[in-house]
Amino acid sequence: MILHPSQYNPKKYNRVFIFGCSFTNYVWPTWANILHFETNPGTLAYNYGAAGGGNLFIICQMMAANQKHNFQQGDLILTMWSTFCREDRYIGHRWEVPGNLWTQNFYDEQFLMKYACAKGYTVRDLALISAGTEFMRGSSADSFAFLSVPPDWDRQYNKIHDFDNVLDLYQDLINSYPQVMYESVKDGHGGWVNGHKYFWPNVGGNNKIFQDYHPNTGMYLKYLQDIGFNISTDTQTRVSQYMSQLQTLGHHDTIREWGEGIYTNLGNYFWKENPI
Secondary structure, eight states, rough: OOGGGGOOOOOOOEEEEEEEETTTTSSSOOHHHHHHHHHHHTTEEOOOOOOOHHHHHHHHHHHHHHHHOOOOOOEEEEEEEESSSSOOOEEEEEEEEOOOOTTTTSSOOOHHHOOOOHHHHHHHHHHHHHHHHHHHHHHHSSEEEESSSSSTTTTTTTSSOOOOHHHTTTHHHHHHOOOHHHHHOOOOOBBOSSSSEEOOOOOOOOEEEEEEOOOOHHHHHHHHHHHOOOOHHHHHHHHHHHHHHHHHBBBBHEEEEHHHHHHHHGGEEEEEEOOO
16 A cells, blocks of 8 residues: 555564665665665665666566565555656666666667657656556555656657646546655756766766766655655764765765765665566
């Protein structure tokens, strides 16, 4: 069943299963880590999120993980759905998840001109989210599920087709979700508050500062509190410590090393796993 954030009782869970994109599984701890920190020491968590993953990837991971682990009472499912204009494909032995079609470099311009359609992705992804939502509602495991951005987010990239009728069709589903994460971390000018700024030579160039739009751990904490989670003082202190450490790091490589150290210290209780 899907619960309201105010119903979170973290001490009751034996296993935690996590699904999403880079908002869920990133170089620094995300909202999912924060909720896991609240559980009893030794509670197993399996993070099936991946940077660039879209909603097709997310629901495929969810179904495969259920086949592998058999979600049951005493388990917790955590899901944050991604942005819509993404093309996920399982090729050979791995997922190709390049992320937002308008900023990636896996699919060429010819593919975009022929196949990319914001309305089409909205039709597809709201159906996927609806199916995933019904699965979580019917499961004996508890679930919390979130939207990272408003369902019309990709209108800014592809304005050829109007898709208000699709949004109207799924309005009850959309309204059943808590406030979208973007509403908690937006900058007031139509974009995200930058989670952190640092040198990333391969992306921003040697003389440029990369402005990472992914929320930092403190911003994820604010979002969880905004939508009604009661986060313990111990976890809030832990997040504050992470934020103090992150603010001293100004290069992508050192940030990655720091993040990997955090996950290593979590030991066998937090797995980044692929079910297939």
